[in-house]
Amino acid sequence: MHPPYPAAPRRLLYVANEDYAFLMHRLPMARAARDAGYEVHVATNVNAGASAIAAERFILHPIPFQRGGLSPSAALPTVRAIRAVETAVKPDVVHHSGLQASVLGSLAALGSSIPVVNAITGLGYVFTSSTLRSRVTKQAMVWLLPRLMNRSSSFVLVQNPDDRDALSALGVRPEKIALIPGSGVDTDRFQPLPEPDGPISFGFAGRLLTDKGIRALVAAHRLLRAEGHDFNLLIAGSPDPANPASVSPDEIEQWRREAGITLLGQIKDITELWQRCHIAVLPSHREGLPVSLLEAAACGRPLASTDAPGCREIAINGQTGLVVPIESPVALADAMKRLAQSPDLRARYGKAARQLVEDKLSARIIGRSVVALYDRLTSGIPVL
Template identity: 30%
Template sequence: MASLRILQVCALDTTAETMLQPLLLALRDAGHDVGIACADTGASDKLAAQGFTMHDIPIERKIDWTSNWKTIRSIVHILKTGRYDAVHVHTPVAAALGRVAAKRAGTKHIVYTAHGFYFHEKMGRVTYQLTYSVEKWLARFATDYLLLQSGEDYELANRKRFKATKRLMHLGNGIDLTRFYPQARQGNEAFTFLFIGRIVEEKGVLELLNAFENVVSQEPDVRLIIAGEMMESERDQTTKHRFLERLREIPNIEYRGFVEDVPRLLQQVDAFVLPSHREGVPRSIIEAMATAKPVIATNIRGCREEVIDGTTGYLVDVHDETQLAARMTDLVNNPDQATEMGRAGFERAMKHFNEADVIKRQLDLFSTM
């Protein structure tokens, strides 16, 4: 296999550290020279210490033509001076700008992993059509290989001819299954739910607080742990202020901020809940399933590919706080059923969501270049 110089492009160094690191290490260990272009928010030094060439680029996580053009020029300069053979892009805005830059730089291979197409079924018709058209245009004219984590995204891209089928791959998603394992909770602790995610509106965290307020009014001992960052770089700064207000109003909620040891945290709870408005194929659900926790999630792309309604947990409608509260109460009142759902989720995670398989598919692709 020929060694390649591969530039990975994403919005933030924290994304590279938390989401892409297993792939980055596998590419490095396979003999490829890996660079990373992203905004430096504090994790770049740790990545550089692992042998990756870091490129700090200015990047807005929204459409801003002046800023976006600066980002494109920066990536073009990196690609040309670094003599990169391939660029592999991630996250919506960074992926779009990185592909435009790669075409301008004449980069030989352009790979895009869609962790979840930005357009989705809950968008308004005009916004959906606009973002759909941009994604399709970029796939056709500025992408050599399109990798889809979501099976639904793959079927759509194939059906709508985003690329020739041989240039599409259903990549899937997975976790390191050796890090997560079932472990029974000790003692008679109160039933505890866990949410892990960014404190932003699209993660459904405000609906979760409202639903939990309903639950705890009926079941006073139930607890909720929330783990996730409130980053200054987020476009949505409004939700965190309302979130902090609601924390003071609702009992039995513990906010832990960013948590590094997710496996240990999952051992401390009984069920996982993720009421997102939009997802790709969320790792947090897989991690909960691998720890044999029942999962309540919204009936959207990605989540419904992971959670089997009524078998490994429950699917609820987006924004439906009443339905969410009812399903949370169902788990509290039926602990044996919750345990059985957790076991079924564990078996599903072991069978379908192994990170090693996902990484191998990508290594195999790069080996053909």
């Protein structure tokens, strides 16, 4: 008799609009799935991340993805490409990363019974902007999302209670929504760092968007410099021309000329930023659960942020940092100054931030939760 053939590995397909977005936001959970025995495939628009994805032993499928493109002319080639990848790969479960991938991927999955995880990591510009274009798009999403997300094989993954409640209010059935806080942070790679020498430095990591609070942060920095404080602001990130909320090249050049502002652009190892900074600042309007604050917290940095969805899950006022209203440069400047002038507060909040990550938000913890979700879906067990 022939020995029994080994069971084929279950196949997991990630769909993301950009390779760097997959590497930034999905890598810990993809690693956890791989280590649990899944064969991991990634369908995405390839920019510079192909070698990094291959190094993880994931199978890459380049597809066209026009970021911000939900118009039929922009969406149709992507929907066709996703469907073609699914036909070739025959995945056991598909994980759509972000709102755009969830909408286009769900359209591609129409008529299929493959279990689909729609990861809505923050509701994005469409839901935070008040422009006419975004209001029209939001109305379309209000009509479309419940119809796609409530399909029998479809489930929604959110990172914070606010997004869960917002999707429920849009008509997504509660039993279709699973809450897992964030994508996890590697607590072995990101270790507590000693404070740097020299003047107090604030660090910002993220895209240079109004929605990320970058203009409010620069305004707060100007207020502090005008008061005579020798504080520095280090900005790691770049504009996002595909996003209507992006800052302009002229603004960036103006910031580059201002005292105390250092523009680092995209940096390969974000720990370099937290090695140089005393405090992490992200005055965002809305997040899923911000990776930049998770990584800063893992490095033992105190946080200054807003009482916004997603941010409040990691920036807890009086525990891991200080929290201010959205788009309030004066309040933000006061919080930044308070942290800058108190080594005791920075040490206490930084220690608590690291502990919160270790207790609830590490890659190990989040990875186990996400793999358990995949296991239930591939086994036909109800999610909730």
